[in-house]
Amino acid sequence: MARRDDLIASRKDIDSIRKYIGADSLGYLSLDGMVTATGGTVGELCTACFTGDYLVPVQLELAKDSLEAEPVKA
Structure with a gap:
């Protein structure tokens, strides 16, 4: 993950x-423009990925093996 x-x-x-x-030209959509383009409101x-305003605390960087399951002990 970048x-x-x-x-x-x-x-x-x-x-x-x-x-x-x-490219010949390049521009960015505003947040309102992006939301309007989706037809939503x-x-x-959820616009948190674009604004950085998350409703809950978010760990933005993870260790590469943090999502791997722990080995099951028999």
Whole structure:
């Protein structure tokens, strides 16, 4: 899973990213624009991944083996 620092937008501005990916233009949707594009409302959609405003505490980084099951003892 990528960390925020691994994402290209954490290191480059919009024009640099546009050039890097070879696009003619590049822009971002606002949160309201993204919600509108889904046909939903902010109350219906979870936007925590975009805003960082989680309803419960979230551990953003996990050790690579943290989701593996413990061995079953016979």
